Amino acid sequence: xTTYVYGIANSSHPALPDGMEGIGKPACPVRxxxxxxxxxxxxxxPEDLKPKRRDLLAHQNVLSEAGAAGSVLPMRFGSLxxxxxxxxxVLGERADHYTERLxxxxxxxxxxxxxxxxxxxxxxxxxxxxPELRAMVEANQRQGGGSQEQKLQLGEAVTxxxxxxxxSDAVEVRRALEPTAEAVADGPESTxxxxxxxxxxxxxxxxxxxxxxxELRTTQPHLELTVHGPLPPYSFxxxxxxxxxx
Amino acid sequence: xxxxxxxxxxxGGGSSGLYDVVELxxxxxxxxxAFVRVSLVGIExxxxxxxxxxxxxxxxxxxxxxxxxxDLESGPKKDPGLPDLVGEIxxxxxKGKSKGALSGAAETISDAFKQSREEGQRQTEExxxxxxxxxxxxxxxKE
Numbered sequence: 001x002t003t004y005v006y007g008i009a010n011s012s013h014p015a016l017p018d019g020m021e022g023i024g025k026p027a028c029p030v031r032x033x034x035x036x037x038x039x040x041x042x043x044x045x046p047e048d049l050k051p052k053r054r055d056l057l058a059h060q061n062v063l064s065e066a067g068a069a070g071s072v073l074p075m076r077f078g079s080l081x082x083x084x085x086x087x088x089x090v091l092g093e094r095a096d097h098y099t100e101r102l103x104x105x106x107x108x109x110x111x112x113x114x115x116x117x118x119x120x121x122x123x124x125x126x127x128x129x130x131p132e133l134r135a136m137v138e139a140n141q142r143q144g145g146g147s148q149e150q151k152l153q154l155g156e157a158v159t160x161x162x163x164x165x166x167x168s169d170a171v172e173v174r175r176a177l178e179p180t181a182e183a184v185a186d187g188p189e190s191t192x193x194x195x196x197x198x199x200x201x202x203x204x205x206x207x208x209x210x211x212x213x214x215e216l217r218t219t220q221p222h223l224e225l226t227v228h229g230p231l232p233p234y235s236f237x238x239x240x241x242x243x244x245x246x
Numbered sequence: 247x248x249x250x251x252x253x254x255x256x257x258g259g260g261s262s263g264l265y266d267v268v269e270l271x272x273x274x275x276x277x278x279x280a281f282v283r284v285s286l287v288g289i290e291x292x293x294x295x296x297x298x299x300x301x302x303x304x305x306x307x308x309x310x311x312x313x314x315x316x317d318l319e320s321g322p323k324k325d326p327g328l329p330d331l332v333g334e335i336x337x338x339x340x341k342g343k344s345k346g347a348l349s350g351a352a353e354t355i356s357d358a359f360k361q362s363r364e365e366g367q368r369q370t371e372e373x374x375x376x377x378x379x380x381x382x383x384x385x386x387x388k389e
Contacts, residue, residue, distance in 0.1 A: 005281060049284050056271055057264050076275035078284030090280050112267055123309075123316055137313045145314045155306025158313055163299045188273035192298045198270070228266050234274040 003081045004045035006030070006062045007232065008073040008091070008098050011039045015069035017062050023055040030062055033084055035091035038098055041066055042087060045080055067232035071106040073098060074232040105236060107203050108182060111229030113213065115173050115195040117166065121222035126161040133157055166194040169223060173197060176216045180209040185235040198235040206230065 004023055009016060011034050021027035022043035033040045041062060049055065059077050066072040081087045091098070127134040136154045140146035146154070173195045178184055180201065187196035201209045206229075213227055264271075272286060299305060 005278075008276065051272065051284060051286050053264070056268060060264060060267065060271055074275045076273070076277050076283070077271045078286065079276075079278060079281045080284060081281045086280060090278055110270075112270060114266065119312060120316070123312060127313075127316070127318070134318070137316065138318065140310070141314055141318070146310075151310035151314075152303065152306050154313060155308070155310035156301075158309040159299055159301055159305050162309070163301070166299060185274075188269045190269045194298070196269075198274075226266060231267060231270070234267075234270040237274075237276040 001083060002045040003042050003084050003087055004028070004049070005075050005079045005081055005087060006041040006043070006059060007066060007075050008102070009039050009041060009066060009070060010099075010102055011037050013039060013066070013070040013072070015066075016041060017065040020062055020065060021058065022062055023049065023058045025054065027058065033087050033091070035088045036095055038091045038095055040087045040091055041072070042081075042084070049078065049080070051078060063232040067109065067230070071102045071108075072232050073101055073105070073237050074234050076234075101237060105200075105233050108200050108233060108236075109203055109206070109230030110198050110233045110235055111181075111201050111206075111209060111227055112187060112198045112231060112235075113173065113177065113195070113228075114187075114193045114197075114226045115169065116193055116224045116226075117162070117169070118222050118224050122162055122165055123158070125222050126158065126165060130157075130161060133161060169220070170195040170197075172220065173216065173223070173225070176219075177209065177212050180205060180212045183236055187235070200233060200236045201229070203230070 006022070016032045016039060017030050018032050020030040022030045024044070024046035028043040028046065030041060030043045033042055056077060063072060063074045067074070081090070127137060133154075136150075136157065140150055140154055143150070145151065174184065174197055177197075177199055181199035182202060183200040185198045185200075187198050190196055199209065210227070213225060216223065217225055277283070
């Protein structure tokens with residue numbers, strides 16, 4: 001029977017999600033495997049497991065539940081062991097490493113921040129900063145939009161100005177929030193964001209982090225910031241949390 | 247006094263939260279070489295309909311259109327959710343640091359996402375979709 005692994009925690013974790021509904025349909029109940037000081041959060045794995053939305057959610061929910069009450073190392077989605085014995089032996093073989101990671105991450109959570117531009121606001125901003133661009137826009141507007149040639153010229157210049165803003169704003173988001181975090185990791189490349197950055201934040205200083213986000217919203221009103229957290233520390237499970245976990 | 251953001255995905259983990267963190271679940275987290283991983287072939291990482299600026303003729307035209315519709319005089323003042331940005335051109339190229347806050351972007355993004363899903367995940371559009379301002383959303387909540 002294949003065993004699905006959600007994450008690794010300390011045996012002493014106060015509230016492991018034993019019996020919670022896990023992946024699969026019907027949901028496989030979550031079980032806890034213990035080996036010395038460590039515990040693995042597992043369940044049976046349905047035959048032919050695929051990354052369906054329901055299962056992704058179940059993975060995230062089980063880890064949220066475990067992470068809410070104590071330190072947990074989240075597995076990447078879809079980790080399958082041939083059986084329970086294999087999981088237990090891995091816990092035994094690498095006990096030192098996992099124990100160290102759990103200790104390091106104890107009391108810390110991940111906040112993921114994604115930033116996009118408010119298009120109207122950023123356009124006003126680049127026009128305010130570039131008199132030439134503004135003059136082009138005014139000229140085009142006077143001519144009811146201008147010729148195709150003029151539109152392309154203007155569009156190219158504006159695109160380049162907005163892209164430059166995207167790059168500098170990504171740096172700004174990181175710079176503004178970094179001081180309130182213990183570690184920073186660039187999120188996976190995904191589309192549609194000018195920044196996708198994860199911050200490792202101590203639970204005790206989460207308020208400070210949230211306040212820094214609010215401050216950034218105030219000082220950079222053309223930025224739209226989405227914050228997700230507290231999350232299990234997906235991006236910080238490996239040593240050297242300054243870089244993405246590979 | 248700080249309010250922890252409403253868009254928390256701790257504990258219950260709402261589905262809207264999943265869309266925004268799905269890439270973390272699939273691409274980050276502990277990997278143990280003694281285990282196999284489920285094949286992710288065929289998974290479509292759902293793309294949220296958020297614009298990213300790419301250099302292309304389509305983008306140029308889209309931005310030119312957006313600029314043509316821009317009200318240069320009153321500009322952002324029309325939207326009470328946005329602060330006054332620098333209206334007059336200043337020689338220093340002011341950074342436009344002014345007071346005002348845009349919040350609730352999370353909802354906007356999930357809304358946009360839901361819409362884009364309903365529209366069959368169209369990747370491109372002729373013109374930028376106007377986003378509801380925070381202010382209008384607040385009004386709706388009050389009513």
